[in-house]
Amino acid sequence: MAEVVRMPKLSDTMTDGVIAKWHKKVGDKVKSGELLADIETDKATMEFESFQDGVLLHIGVQEKQAVPVDSIIAILGKEGEDISGLLNGSSGGKAEEKKQDNKTQDSSVNVKQETKKQEDTKSTSAALPSTIQVVRMPKLSDTMTDGVVAKWHKKVGDKVKSGDLLADIETDKATMEFESFQDGVLMHIGVDEGKSVPVDSVLAILGKGDENMKDVLANVNSSPAKAETKASTSSATENKNDNLNGSVNSPTTAKAESNTTTTSEGGRIKASPLAKALAKEKGIDLSKVKGSADNGRITKADVESYKGGGSDAGNGKASSVQLGTESFTDEPVSQMRKTIARRLLESTNGAPSFVLNIEVDMDNAIAARNAINAIPDTKVSFNDLVIKACAAALRKHPKVNTSWLGDKIRSYSHIHIGVAVAVDDGLLVPVVRFADQKSLSQISGEVKDLGKRAKDKKLQPSDWEGNTFTVSNLGMFGIESFTSIINSPESCILSVGAIRQVPVVKNNMVVPGNTMMLTLACDHRTVDGATGAAFLQTLKAFIENPVTILV
Known part of the structure; x- marks a missing residue:
């Protein structure tokens, strides 16, 4: 039966975590003890291992995305298992969560589950097949409210073994490896690299490999845990809408993407943070750059080797600042900076x-x-x-x-x-x-x-x-x-x-x-x-x- 993997609480100050790197992708087989991901909390990066065997059916949080503790970051199950019920019910069914607790609470990663969340989702968890495992953004510290998936180490269609590295998760202070808890096939990645989502947001879904992901995602979107995540931050809401309204990540679509396009679902450019920064510096339009990495993702090397042929990058106009021209740069606030701002404000006012x-x-x-x-x-x-x-x-x-x-x-x-x-x-x-x-x-x-x-x-x-x-x-x-x-x-x-x-x-x-x-x-x-x-x-x-x- 499919099992939900949630963002663990790795310290008493942890409220959310970031998947710095996935070491497994949807479709991969996962064995107990294998590295699933690197999880970054507010102060450190830790390896996150799987506690059971299975196929990675779902990844609920992309690399570099921040999500709160207890978020579903992945689902492990049997290949082909229907996980729609787990996604619909946030995999919070009381009986199922107790099974997960028995496998994780005695481990080095202390995954804490909330009783209320378990009871709220009990009625909906049965809708997902036993082969589906929803993976959510884990809570890696009590100061962690969201996380960023820095990097996915698995892609849709990959087989995941328990303990395989799924992703790297970045929080406000560190980047951690996040591992799978079971074997499976990575059926869905719910958060793109570099995006921030709250703890408990769906990172991925693991299954057998032949599940109907549209039904699964529809069920996940209507679950209580999903509603809580949606209410917590606007970035999480945007990500969920992208997941449901865009194309479904499956082994087939992932293969097509890598051959035909450099953008992800919803028209978003898929590029590494370094590639984006370099393109901005050189004035290069990333939509014109062909990515060489998995699924057409643009890397720094792609930007460096790009020749615009009359584009802004070719003539250098976009990268130059004319005399008297006003300009500025907006940078997303890092998880560490958010925590510093919050704690110092509390101290100053309190x-x-x-x-x-x-x-x-x-x-x-x-x-x-x-x-x-x-x-x-x-x-x-x-x-x-x-x-x-x-x-x-x-x-x-x-x-x-x-x-x-x-x-x-x-x-x-x-x-x-x-x-x-x-x-x-x-x-x-x-x-x-x-x-x-x-x-x-x-x-x-x-x-x-x-x-x-x-x-x-x-x-x-x-x-x-x-x-x-x-x-x-x-x-x-x-x-x-x-x-x-x-x-x-x-x-x-x-x-x-x-x-x-x-x-x-x-x-x-x-x-x-x-x-x-x-x-x-x-x-x-x-x-x-x-x-x-x-x-x-x-x-x-x-x-x-x-x-x-x-x-």
Whole structure:
């Protein structure tokens, strides 16, 4: 009997996910344990494996599309199985979902199903044959509301095995591999690459390979889960209409497309993001470019080799900007940027904050760092020293190491310090755990590793969750002082400026000195002015005399 594959919830902050890459396509046979897709959440990319055998009958979300947790991303079943009932009922039948839960909840990917959604769709799930499996956009974090299918690794008509990679899913912060949960044939791909859809949107349908997809899609469109997805975002609605009003993705039509056209259903140009960007830069009309990839998809190489023969690209007029001509470029908001905007707005509006500043003499810290770095195979930064000093100061001022939880204030006995890291798409805050118990060299090595993995989008949920205090450093950019927004629900965030050479007074004499500005933003609900000031004084003392951290 066909089984529905939904977007899993892979962290406590995940609300939606993006299929970064499909490793299976409709029609492919899938075996349990095979890689279905790469799933990108708000902070990381993870491989998603199938938990059962079958044929990929349906893909509900295209690569690069974002959909909420619990969205149907695929359907696995027997080849030729009718999945119209599953699509019509969102595959949310209570009995069927319980079977899916038994196969997935004990796995590394925690697929959470909602009881209400199961009950709402119970009556309609029977309409789909047992060979059909609806695959929906999984929920990969509690901050995830939608996802983008970055890339499909399977096409309509392909056989899918359980564990095969179906697609890559991009969320607001990362790209993840998404795997099939069962064997089957990829009968339908519901979301094009690069499109964003809500969690629970239909990504694909798996079946035997001979199902009537028009009936299947009609049933899916009328299901309760589909209605919920449609109401959540306009982009999902547009995608569903395209799915039903355009041609049906089947092995036959997919083959025809690859031979005759470079556009997908509804007249949309099928091109990779790099190809689109390059075509825009060169002023090339993609409708005139013949794609060489699967189903006529246009690649970067196709654009580079395109010769317009009198077109805009040939004469270069479209790519040039005339003097005095106004122009602008609109770029879709990435999943990471959406999450940053939402969380910072919540923090700004929700936390009554105040700011404290203090200037620190860095002469001793500079000397201490030089001495430490003279040790072979050892290299620490000033930021490493600040993190260690913060951990020691937090131990002496536990009221700063707290969170506001509405009806209570939580005080943490452990000290986990988040370190803000700038990445291409925005900002991540990986965590140095038990920072007060680690040496400077341990902190330095861990920060370097976390920073590299953050930039490579290789962080896992455990790498960014649980921080109790955050340090943000812009000193390397020459910023002398700045104020950060509190990383809710933490009570404080420390902003570290650049080290400056300035005249200072020592022993009643003006001499050259090195100073650094520290700015502490505090949530007044948990930290009062005197508490924050005392913390800064202790922190200043530790940094100005690093040896005291060891006492």
